[in-house]
Amino acid sequence: MGSGLPHYVQWGPVSITIPNLVVLGLMIVVFAAALVLRLPEEKPGSDHARGARDA
Amino acid sequence: MRGELASDTRKPRMKPYDLVREALSALVAVVLLVTVLAAVFSSPDEPPLTIRGYATSSPVAFLRTALGELDGTGTIASYGPPYNDGTGSLQAIGPISPQRWAGVRIPIDTARTFILDPLQAVAPVQPGVAAALAQFTSASLSQQAAWEKAYGAALDAASSPTAVPAAPPAAGPVGVLLPDLLQIAQVGGLDGLLLASGRFYVTDYTRPLLFLSGDALNTQAQRLHLLSTQWGMMNETGNYPGAVWLWLYTLWYQVPPFSTSSAGDLMIMGIMGILTLAFILTPWIPGVNRLPRVVRIYRLIWRDWYRR
Amino acid sequence: MPNMTGSFRRWLSTVITAEELLPEELPEYTRSFVYMFGALTLGSFICLVASGFTLALFGPEWWHLSSVGHFVNSIHFWSVQCFFFFMVLHLWAQFFMAAWRGGRRLTWVVGALLFVSSIIAAFTGYLSQQNLDSQWIAVQGKDAMNAIGIGAFFNLLNFGQMYSIHIAIMPAVIAALITVHLILVRRKGLVPPLADDAAREGAPHAR
Known part of the structure; x- marks a missing residue:
């Protein structure tokens, strides 16, 4: 990365710079990961688990 | 309310949560992230033309x-x-x-x-x-x-x-x-x-x-791939990410009749004004406000809840 | 004649209670990473304000002349990228959850206004950089502003105007909108999951 002339890709009317493409790709990857990955399970006996109760 | 997607009426169990800890962790994560990005990649500063x-x-x-x-x-x-x-x-x-x-x-x-x-x-x-x-x-x-x-x-x-x-x-x-x-x-x-x-x-x-x-400035902009016909509004000088969030605004400038009309800016600003209003009023727009039900990504977000 | 101070205090106490604002329990269905994007957007905003304060303290030329200044500018630059990155992911998540349900439409509206305000803030920021990028965006963007008749009132070629909008007006607007957004989120609580199947649609839902 840095100064100098930009690198870009072109498909028909679509022209996008590589850094913008990377950002777009990362957005999709991070969003998908947030959907699929699970938050670490609470350990049984921890404060969190003990505090859980029916509302 | 009519036209609104129905919410689940089952009473959720409550679990302990620390909002302040979450906010602070997010802040620390972002501080580390931007510091590393700034140290590794710096930032663009093409000198102005005189x-x-x-x-x-x-x-x-x-x-x-x-x-x-x-x-x-x-x-x-x-x-x-x-x-x-x-x-x-x-x-x-x-x-x-x-x-x-x-x-x-x-x-x-x-x-x-x-x-x-x-x-x-x-x-x-x-x-x-x-x-x-x-x-x-x-x-x-x-x-x-x-x-x-x-x-x-x-x-x-x-x-x-x-x-x-x-x-x-x-x-x-x-x-x-x-x-x-x-x-x-x-x-x-x-x-x-x-x-x-x-x-x-x-x-x-x-x-x-x-x-x-x-x-x-046109000569410089063309060299740096910043012209509006080059999707330039989204682009930064050099090899840095630009205003990716302007993709929709920029898109119109690539397609006729907007790209060829002498009133292209006026048409595009009009369209973007209407779309922006629609975005703000999404909850009231029939069809769009039911899209989440069709796309079903919510099933993934709340999968534990539906499994119960 | 009613006491305005008393009326104001009573109204203020209905805005939100401390328990609503800072609960120690959340519904079990919030166990997903997508709930982090809002906090990450807020974190990015704090980075933006902190780096922006530093840049403003030393004046608009500083970062072109000092390597420390350039580093602070780099932090500001990447904070903008993170801010929009997480804000858009937050927006996607809220959309796919139809998070405007159950009297939460205003929360969506304020969030959408935040997105629009952020675009204006970023735009005036680009115009305040004092480099080739600013020059080009000014002369390029002026045509759209002129076309809708506001080019002389919101003059992209007037550095002083763009700079003051960027460093004073937009941060205040965004901070105010964030405050309202957070109060609305906390007052209404997190949106419950959608009803399980289409057959249940139209059933009464939690308010």
């Missing part, structure tokens, strides 16, 4: 720009509101033209502002300018046009972008004034003269930027 730089590197193009602003054919000379009464950049869809309605608010007579006034200012110290100015301004419009045409023909015959052709006798005072303006510009004088407003402090760069807005 009129001096333009006049030095592209003297023939500078003279052609100056001639256009003098004879009234230049981009800004013929622009229209808010600068003048031209129609070159006046946008209208039928009778709808907010640009015309707003009127001339920043009056700029380019011949006077960009060319004659700066020359007038240096006339006392630049031999020959006062006489040429007097000859030019007292001549008839048709005589001025004839001089300008002769000088334009000489510029068109220039052998290279840096070889300034000698002014032909038929160019009259224009053949004195424009080469003088070039000299002034090449030492940085025009940058200052266009900015000067009779006040000491200046924070408004309208005039020098308008002078550079044609060929000078």
